[in-house]
Amino acid sequence: MIRRDFLKLSFATTALTAMTSMGRFASAAPDVAAGDAALRAEAARDAKAWRAARRFVATSAGRVAVVERGRGPQAALFLHGLPLNSFQWRGAVARLAPHRRCIAPDFLGLGHSEPAAGARLDPEGQVAMLVELLDKLGVDKVDVVASDSGGAVAQLFLVLHPERVRSLLLANCDTEIDCPPPAMLPVIELAKQGxxxxxxxxxxLADKAKARSAEGLGGxxxxxxxxxxxxxxxxxxxxxxxxxxxxxxxxxALERNALHGIKPALKASTAPVxxxxxxxxxIxxxxxxxxxxxxxxxxKGVRRIEGSKLFWPEERPExxxxxxxxxWRSA
Known part of the structure; x- marks a missing residue:
């Protein structure tokens, strides 16, 4: 077959596959665009695989749910936000597992981790849990990737245990001047009332369309x-x-500014951030x-990403x- 005919056949095959896929997704979810339906299907498969990979590590603070991917002498620690869990990092972990042993735990109080009675759920308590978890996993030093309330924990981890942090990658998160951010105050008040x-x-949870709406978690x-x-x-x-x-x-536990007075210690850190x-x-x-x-x-500077909201790391894992x-190459 000459090259021109081969290209025609390849194009036709690709087009047929795409149309078939679009038809499948359209029939499965007639009100959802094909691209969104494909992403939904992928996430559904990912959720099943992530659930199957989850295991529990016993610590003095409780049983910590954790998913690991990849191997090697160097490890990366992924810290999620509220109200998420380690599943937030599935796309990033899939891409980074060839380069690091990727460790993604659920914080105490979120996800599937099971806090012990009286366990501290504040950022300092989460840091203590992470240290014990890494010890149990035989990991000495990590590259930390964190967002949202996990970013506050990451900054404290860097300050309290600088010898254990090789580098720190932060997405939108608490800072000393916004810990907690004003948008969280009504949430904290409702939580205090139970x-x-x-x-x-x-x-x-009962109405996923509402969850995707402009007023829902999705929007x-x-x-x-x-x-x-x-x-x-x-x-x-x-x-x-x-x-x-x-x-x-x-x-x-987020009501108190856990980052108050942290700036001198951040400035003294030598880890690349x-x-x-x-x-x-x-938020x-x-x-x-x-x-x-x-x-x-x-x-190592700040990259500002136009059009992206709080949970953009889940949408843009690449x-x-x-x-x-x-x-990591600079660390």
């Missing part, structure tokens, strides 16, 4: 909420609605990026991976 899970999360925190599968909301919200006391304990900031985020405002740009002693690899 009402947040029932009044906010349960309706989204608030994602640039492309229509691409979120039902399984994504189930993965994130089901364990919180089923265990509201854990969730409310985690949230109320890179910041990525979604500029369409209405962590752009002033946080401005603050972090000059906060670290070994700053960008997380690209920036992580560049930062």
């Amino acid at each position: 009402k947040f899970a029932q009044e906010w999360l349960a309706p989204w 608030i925190c994602y640039a492309r909420p229509a691409a979120l599968a039902d399984e994504v909301f189930e993965t994130y919200l089901r364990p919180l609605v089923d265990n509201p006391q854990r969730l409310h304990g985690y949230i109320t 890179r910041v990525l900031w979604g500029m369409a985020d209405d 962590f405002l752009p002033r946080g990026a401005d603050y972090l740009e000059q906060a670290f002693g070994n700053s 960008l997380v991976a690209q920036e992580a690899l560049a930062l």
